[in-house]
Amino acid sequence: ISETISSCFLTSTVNCSFYFKIGACRHGDRCSRLHNRPTFSQTIALLNIYRNPQNSAQSADGINAVSDVEMQEHYDEFFEEVFTEMEEKYGEVEEMNVCDNLGDHLVGNVYVKFRREEDAEKAVLNLNNRWFNGQPIHAELSPVTDFREACCRQYEMGECTRGGFCNFMHLKPISRELRRELYGRRRKRHRSRSRSRERRSRSRDRNRGGGGGRDRERRRSRDRERSGRF
Numbered sequence: 001i002s003e004t005i006s007s008c009f010l011t012s013t014v015n016c017s018f019y020f021k022i023g024a025c026r027h028g029d030r031c032s033r034l035h036n037r038p039t040f041s042q043t044i045a046l047l048n049i050y051r052n053p054q055n056s057a058q059s060a061d062g063i064n065a066v067s068d069v070e071m072q073e074h075y076d077e078f079f080e081e082v083f084t085e086m087e088e089k090y091g092e093v094e095e096m097n098v099c100d101n102l103g104d105h106l107v108g109n110v111y112v113k114f115r116r117e118e119d120a121e122k123a124v125l126n127l128n129n130r131w132f133n134g135q136p137i138h139a140e141l142s143p144v145t146d147f148r149e150a151c152c153r154q155y156e157m158g159e160c161t162r163g164g165f166c167n168f169m170h171l172k173p174i175s176r177e178l179r180r181e182l183y184g185r186r187r188k189r190h191r192s193r194s195r196s197r198e199r200r201s202r203s204r205d206r207n208r209g210g211g212g213g214r215d216r217e218r219r220r221s222r223d224r225e226r227s228g229r230f
């Protein structure tokens, strides 16, 4: 008898490999497999927090009202803002990734992997009481630790035939400059907060040299007023 019981027990507790690898599964809470929620993890997920302007701004004839360049700028700004907020408020970020998928369970998900589990825990507790862009934030500890396992390899090669509704992560790349700026800070770990501010405003001044840079500045501050953000 005990053998039958234990085998029943085993079949009903098969881990959902999607939840385990990707931290999200399209069946959500109704999944027949087990979503084993971690009690501690370095990684947190902010669900549905990034809004790609190209997905919402389509004109009547179906042509994108937002150009690829504008979309990348908007995305880089979002990424920088969230990344900086995480590091300044909660602790060192090892890696941050944003999903460009369209399925409800993955759209706009942001995964932040902290260096320390305590920081991830602190971040989840605190972020669930905060708002972003006028929406309450939903944050949770995520089982994802190895993003290579969670990623869609075909997407990285530019050949995923499932498109936005793929169930593996389609991670949206940030610009090379921003990557260098954010992950390059690593080497100057112990700088003070005010010094980083200073450094950033200095690099913005440099951008102001050309007319294009000034336009961008203006557009950025306009965006910020409109959205409100954190």
Ligand SMILES: [Zn+2]
Pocket (backbone or CB within 6 Å): 016, 017, 018, 019, 025, 026, 027, 028, 031, 032, 033, 034, 035
């Ligand atoms: Zn599942």
Ligand SMILES: [Zn+2]
Pocket (backbone or CB within 6 Å): 152, 153, 154, 155, 160, 161, 162, 163, 166, 167, 168, 169, 170
């Ligand atoms: Zn894919």
